[in-house]
Amino acid sequence: MYNNIVLVMPNFNWRVDFDIQKDPPMGLLYIGAVLEKYGYDVSIIDANAENLSISQVVDRIVEKKATFVGISANYSPLNNLAQDLSMKIKKANPNIIIGIGGNHATASDEFMLKNCNGNIDFILRGQGEKVFPSLLDALNHNIDLSLVKGISYIKENQIILNQDAEHIENLDDLPLPAYHLIKMNLYDRYNLVSSRGCPFKCNYCASSVICKKVFYRSPENIVSEIELLVNTYGKKFFWFSDDTFTSNIKHTNKLLDIMIEKKLNIEWSCLTRVNKTNIEILEKMKKAGCKYVSYGVESGDIEMIEKMNKNITLKEVKDALEITKKAGLDMYTFFLIGYPGETMSSVIKSFDLIRETKPTGASFSVVIPLPGTSLWKYLVENNFIDFEKIEWDYLFAKSGKNKYESYSARLASSWCNLTQEELICLCEEGQKITEV
Structure with a gap:
């Protein structure tokens, strides 16, 4: 069962300290809140705020016994970081399912899957609060993946692009962000x-x-x-x-x-x-x-x-x-x-x-x-x-x-x-x- 979820914001400061304000990873906080509402055990690792290396992130994921890891590729400079992190997670535990989401991943799903060497299981396109629970439900109950809207994946060496998920029409239906999952003192x-x-x-x-x-x-x-x-x-x-x-x-x-x-x-x-x-x-x-x-x-x-x-x-x-x-x-x-x-x-x-x-x-x-x-x-x-x-x-x-x-x-x-x-x-x- 895929009930232990870890969400990760990669550290784009790995190459140089950009000296910019640190903001809470709002996309992950909303997804975390929704998944908790559905009863999943959720953790968030903001490697950027904590200035963690990829190996440190992987160690935490293994320590938490994650079964599914969601990685943010909201910005294009996170493309390679998401790929590298996926590879090292799979190397540490090939049974962990890995999904990538965010703006860049949504617009670049085929490119990321084509170049992932099998390390990325799913690209979650669009609003993660909508797609993530549907994907987990399908995985946990053996539902045909073709019925899950908003995902891209590889099947029999072919890239499959499922139908887009609908927008969340009423944003008030979402729970407030799960701030308790991060260290709020780290943010400016x-x-x-x-x-x-x-x-x-x-x-x-x-x-x-x-x-x-x-x-x-x-x-x-x-x-x-x-x-x-x-x-x-x-x-x-x-x-x-x-x-x-x-x-x-x-x-x-x-x-x-x-x-x-x-x-x-x-x-x-x-x-x-x-x-x-x-x-x-x-x-x-x-x-x-x-x-x-x-x-x-x-x-x-x-x-x-x-x-x-x-x-x-x-x-x-x-x-x-x-x-x-x-x-x-x-x-x-x-x-x-x-x-x-x-x-x-x-x-x-x-x-x-x-x-x-x-x-x-x-x-x-x-x-x-x-x-x-x-x-x-x-x-x-x-x-x-x-x-x-x-x-x-x-x-x-x-x-x-x-x-x-x-x-x-x-x-x-x-x-x-x-x-x-x-x-x-x-x-x-x-x-x-x-x-x-």
């Missing part, structure tokens, strides 16, 4: 997921790989999680990790009203879009404890914005930053350099926009191609990238604090009008504009 802040999915389809973004539309938790459900965290683990900064926090203004308004009414007295931040905000909601956000808002601007060149399918205008950017400042909130802006068609001139326009609007901070990154995105499809079709040749371990925008990853810049230089050196120098220059 709380990570709140108040919605899943994004109504927009930016070409470089992998948000729609798992959720094709937006699903919202009720404001009451979200506030109950805030209260649980504060009452159980104490106050920390909260980060709403939604793709677009204000995608539904009516929903956001109700959430803020309850936060204010209950006098939660927390500090928090969020990410949203310049064309999904207004002065009233920003002022209410500040009253509810918001300290800063992050906006994905991406470029100061309207042609680049249109190429990315951002569906925003430069006027909307300027207006949003102006009213955010007026509301008394700090504002941070994200910019990408190296999208197909990028030139020195288009980057300079991004610099000019920052100098004009004066955000609190501006962060620059080289464009990263992600499986499942329109950008990835374009680059593959035009022979700029190949699944088999990507160096996944180096597919980061940065490699350590304030140091840009040369591999990502080298990739981008093949499809834009800037060299690897120019891309890195421009990112460094853009990063410094608001520091003056």
